[in-house]
Amino acid sequence: MHELNICVNLIRILEDKIYNALPPITRIKTVWLEIGQLAGIDLDAIRFSFPIAAAHSLAKDATLEIKTQAGSAHCHNCDKNVTIASLLTPCAICGQYNYTITLGKALRVTKMETE
Amino acid sequence: MCGYCGCGHEHKHEHDHAHDSRIMQIEQDILGENQRFADQNRAYFTQHGILTLNLMSSPGSGKTTLLVETIRALKHRCAISVIEGDQQTDLDAQRIAATAVPVVQINTGKACHLNAHRIGHALSDLAPSNNSVLFIENVGNLVCPALFDLGEKAKIVILSVTEGDDKPLKYPHMFAEASLMIINKIDLLPYVSFNVAQCIEYARRINPHIAVLQTSATTQQGLLPWCDWLLKTHAAA
Ligand SMILES: Nc1nc2c(ncn2[C@@H]2O[C@H](COP(=O)(O)OP(=O)(O)OP(=O)(O)O)[C@@H](O)[C@H]2O)c(=O)[nH]1
Ligand SMILES: [Mg+2]
Ligand SMILES: [Zn+2]
Numbered sequence: 001m002h003e004l005n006i007c008v009n010l011i012r013i014l015e016d017k018i019y020n021a022l023p024p025i026t027r028i029k030t031v032w033l034e035i036g037q038l039a040g041i042d043l044d045a046i047r048f049s050f051p052i053a054a055a056h057s058l059a060k061d062a063t064l065e066i067k068t069q070a071g072s073a074h075c076h077n078c079d080k081n082v083t084i085a086s087l088l089t090p091c092a093i094c095g096q097y098n099y100t101i102t103l104g105k106a107l108r109v110t111k112m113e114t115e
Numbered sequence: 116m117c118g119y120c121g122c123g124h125e126h127k128h129e130h131d132h133a134h135d136s137r138i139m140q141i142e143q144d145i146l147g148e149n150q151r152f153a154d155q156n157r158a159y160f161t162q163h164g165i166l167t168l169n170l171m172s173s174p175g176s177g178k179t180t181l182l183v184e185t186i187r188a189l190k191h192r193c194a195i196s197v198i199e200g201d202q203q204t205d206l207d208a209q210r211i212a213a214t215a216v217p218v219v220q221i222n223t224g225k226a227c228h229l230n231a232h233r234i235g236h237a238l239s240d241l242a243p244s245n246n247s248v249l250f251i252e253n254v255g256n257l258v259c260p261a262l263f264d265l266g267e268k269a270k271i272v273i274l275s276v277t278e279g280d281d282k283p284l285k286y287p288h289m290f291a292e293a294s295l296m297i298i299n300k301i302d303l304l305p306y307v308s309f310n311v312a313q314c315i316e317y318a319r320r321i322n323p324h325i326a327v328l329q330t331s332a333t334t335q336q337g338l339l340p341w342c343d344w345l346l347k348t349h350a351a352a
Binding site: 001002005010012013017018033087088090097098109111112113114 | 146284
C-alpha cells in the first residue's frame, strides 16, 4: 500500500516546513492536498494512512482536506480535449483510447494551517 | 551521514514567519523527493551510457528466471549487472550471483516498492561499468512500483499467463507506465484459459504504444526476440 509511504513523505515535508519557524509552531491543524483522479492514489487509503503516519508528529490531530483534480486528455483522433475519469475511460467523442493525458496526475500538498 | 545524499541530516531551514499568517502555502509535490533522486540516477546512467530497465510484475511471474536466462544468453555480448528488490531475503540475488554477474540485493522491509534513493545507494555498491545494461527487479507487486520513478530508461511489465488476461484492465497504472509488456510462461498456454490477443488489446487500450513480447523462461521460447529487443534498445541508448 503505497498510500502509507506517501503519507510518511507528506509528514516529512510538513516537518521540514515548520522546522525553525518563528514563533515556534505547536500543532498542525489542517493540511490541504490536491490529488488527481488519474494519480493512482486511493483517497480512502490516504485518509486511513494519514493518522498512522502523523501519530508522532505535530500533525497528529490534523484534519485532511483533499481536493481532487479531474482527469483530462487530448484525443489524437478528434484533436480535442476530453474528460477522463480513469485510465479505463475512452474518449467521449470517438470511443477510442488514442489520447495523451494532460491533467489528473497531481499529488501535491498545497498548504497547511498551524498554530 | 550518507555520502550520496546526506539523507536525514540536512534539512532546509526555512524561516517562515507563522505569526504573519497561520496558513502556510506549500505547493509541493509529495513524491518530489523521490523524483529528485530519480533525476540524479538518470543523469548518472546517461553520463555512463548505462541502459537501465525496471522490471515489474506480480510475485512469481518469472522475473528472476527470465533474468537468469537472459544473462546466460547475453553476458558475452554486453556487460550486465542487476539490482534485486524484495521485501525479505537475498534468494533472488543468489540466483543472479550464480550467473557470475555483479548483483546487489535491496531489502525493502515493509515497503512494497523500490524507491530512487535506495537505487542511488545500490549504485555506489554495484558500480556498473560504462555502457552496460542494468536490470532492476522490483518488488513483486502490480500496483505500487508503478508510481516510483527510479531513473530507468524504460519500465517493463511481466505478466504470466497463469495470472489471467484481464490484468491490464485491473492494474492500468502499471501498464500505462510500461514501454514493454512481456507475456511469460507461454509454455503453459495449453493448460489455462488466457487469450493472448485479448490481453494485448486490453494493454493497448491503456497504452497504445506498449510493445509486446511473448516468452517462456523455462523452455526459452521467445528468448531470441527479447534479446534482440534488448540489444537494439541498448544500441539506441
Ligand atoms: N512453466 C513456467 N514456469 C516459469 C516460467 N518462468 C518462471 N517460472 C516459474 O515460476 C516460479 C517463479 O519464478 P521467479 O523467477 O522466481 O518469479 P519472480 O517474478 O522473480 O518472483 P518474485 O521475485 O518472488 O516476485 C518459479 O517456480 C519458476 O520456475 C515459465 O516461463 N514457464
Ligand atoms: Mg524474483
Ligand atoms: Zn477521440
